[in-house]
Amino acid sequence: xxxxxxDLIERHHDETFAYLWRxxxxxxxxxxxxxxEDTTQEVFMRAFESYLGLRRDSNYRAWLxxxxxxxxxxxxxxxxxxxEQSLAHENAAAESASSSxxxxxxxxxxxxxxxxxxxxxxxxxxxxxxxxxxxEIAFSAARNRVFAxxxxxxxxxxxxxxxRIYDEITFKR
Amino acid sequence: xxxxxxxxxxxVATRLRSAVGGAPAAPRTRSRARVKAWFELVAPLISWGAxxxxxxxxxxxxxxxxxxxxxxxRRESEFLARLDPLARLEKNPRAVQLAIEQLRAYFAGNxxxxxxxxxxxxxxxxxRAVLDTACRIAAxxxxxxxxxxxxxxxxxxSRPVGQALANNPLPIVIPCHRVIASDGxxxxxxxxxxxxxxxxxxxxxGARL
Numbered sequence: 001x002x003x004x005x006x007d008l009i010e011r012h013h014d015e016t017f018a019y020l021w022r023x024x025x026x027x028x029x030x031x032x033x034x035x036x037e038d039t040t041q042e043v044f045m046r047a048f049e050s051y052l053g054l055r056r057d058s059n060y061r062a063w064l065x066x067x068x069x070x071x072x073x074x075x076x077x078x079x080x081x082x083x084e085q086s087l088a089h090e091n092a093a094a095e096s097a098s099s100s101x102x103x104x105x106x107x108x109x110x111x112x113x114x115x116x117x118x119x120x121x122x123x124x125x126x127x128x129x130x131x132x133x134x135x136e137i138a139f140s141a142a143r144n145r146v147f148a149x150x151x152x153x154x155x156x157x158x159x160x161x162x163x164r165i166y167d168e169i170t171f172k173r
Numbered sequence: 174x175x176x177x178x179x180x181x182x183x184x185v186a187t188r189l190r191s192a193v194g195g196a197p198a199a200p201r202t203r204s205r206a207r208v209k210a211w212f213e214l215v216a217p218l219i220s221w222g223a224x225x226x227x228x229x230x231x232x233x234x235x236x237x238x239x240x241x242x243x244x245x246x247r248r249e250s251e252f253l254a255r256l257d258p259l260a261r262l263e264k265n266p267r268a269v270q271l272a273i274e275q276l277r278a279y280f281a282g283n284x285x286x287x288x289x290x291x292x293x294x295x296x297x298x299x300x301r302a303v304l305d306t307a308c309r310i311a312a313x314x315x316x317x318x319x320x321x322x323x324x325x326x327x328x329x330x331s332r333p334v335g336q337a338l339a340n341n342p343l344p345i346v347i348p349c350h351r352v353i354a355s356d357g358x359x360x361x362x363x364x365x366x367x368x369x370x371x372x373x374x375x376x377x378x379g380a381r382l
Contacts, residue, residue: 002258005216009208017204018196033200040204041211048215051259109192128186129193131178 002056009044012061015130016040016068022125023072025114039075043068062132065140069122076118216261220268223249226280228365228373231345233269233276236260239290240272243343246365257295272346279345285312285378287346295342303337310351312378317355331355339363350374357382 020043021036046067054063116124122141126132132140178186219241221234226245232252234242244252253262266273271289278284293301306324310316316324318331318338325334338349344364350371354360359382362371375382 001254004254004262005259006212006261009212013205013208014196014201017201021196021200022193033197036196037200037204037207041208044208045211048212048259106192106194109188113189113193124189125193128178128182128189131186 002051002054003060005048005051008047008060008064012064013040013044016043016064019065019125019130020068020072022113022129023069023118023122024075035075039068039071042071046071059136059139062136062139065126065130065132065136069141072122073118213261216259217257218263219256219260220263220265221253221256222264222266222269222273224273224276226276228280228370231276233272235269235272236292238292238294240269240343240346241292241295243272243276243346244364245344246370276345280377282377289346291343291346293342296340299333300337300340303334304341304343304347304349307338307341307347307349307352310348312348312351313380315351315353315375315380315382318352318360319355321352335361345374351378351380 017036017040020039021032024035024039025032043064047064054060113121113124119141123137126137126140127134217236219234219236221232221242223230223232225231229246230249231243231245232247232249233240234252234256236257242252242256244255256262272287275284275287275289279287293304296304302325303321306321309324318334319328321338322328322330322334327333334352338352339361341347341349341363344350350362350364352360359368359371359375362368364370372382
């Protein structure tokens with residue numbers, strides 16, 4: 001039986017908001033909360049439109065995260081100025097990653113996560129913070145089950161730097 | 174939580190979770206209120222209520238167009254789960270008062286036809302045509318599935334007629350129980366306790382079986 005949309009809001013609103021807040025946040029700027037609010041509403045609006053087309057045995061949580069991830073990418077792409085600022089932050093964070101000691105403080109760790117490229121950040125957040133398994137990550141952000149772990153460990157053109165940050169996060173460096 | 178993580182990953186997850194922290198409470202609450210306010214604006218409202226009857230609890234749901242669901246002999250949760258999943262549900266006995274009054278009169282044997290606005294917009298044109306035809310059967314009378322199909326101009330469609338009747342969202346109000354098999358047996362009935370309920374309804378209406 002298809003769950004009621006009302007229940008979907010009740011059950012998944014808070015984690016969707018938290019996920020978007022983490023994805024859109026860079027150094028926790030003050031307008032991130034507002035942007036996360038906007039995007040959360042957009043996620044549920046999109047979900048509402050296509051809800052009846054969904055199969056009954058679907059993973060509704062992973063489906064919501066898929067929409068949330070796409071909405072977050074779009075927001076990040078649209079905010080060009082913001083992205084430029086983010087890139088500056090990434091570089092700064094990457095530099096700090098190379099110089100930071102293994103026992104980084106929470107703030108440094110937060111910077112490291114923020115410095116990851118958007119897609120990798122989404123996958124890392126889903127895996128370690130939202131407790132998704134690889135098939136759910138594959139459905140929500142990566143292309144398939146085999147690629148999901150790779151998306152988490154190294155991604156795209158900036159692979160070496162991302163790998164370094166990832167190793168730092170996971171105590172491997 | 175952490176059900177899908179390996180032992181090594183759990184250590185990373187714990188470290189990461191404490192570092193990134195949770196989303197701040199105030200914007201989260203604001204966002205929840207905002208999404209709910211939007212949902213109240215866009216989602217169709219379905220009001221529902223229930224009454225007791227000799228066949229068990231009868232549930233009735235109405236939307237702005239009319240009565241959209243009637244069911245009996247089931248649990249409340251089962252009835253609600255079958256309503257439009259996008260709709261906002263509200264228990265409101267006043268909204269369903271007219272339908273409940275007419276159903277009470279029906280069970281008391283005082284009236285066997287209903288005068289209610291109904292919403293069959295979720296059905297296909299064929300299903301609607303079948304139910305319209307079923308509404309023409311007078312109380313105390315029974316038609317066969319074949320006769321309903323013939324009335325529709327599709328004499329070979331007895332089986333689809335049966336399926337359309339089985340999916341009647343408004344049993345009792347639309348008298349699908351007045352349709353029986355060609356051999357004189359009751360055929361099928363999906364409301365309440367099934368054939369027992371069908372027989373009970375037909376006897377109430379004075380049909381000769």
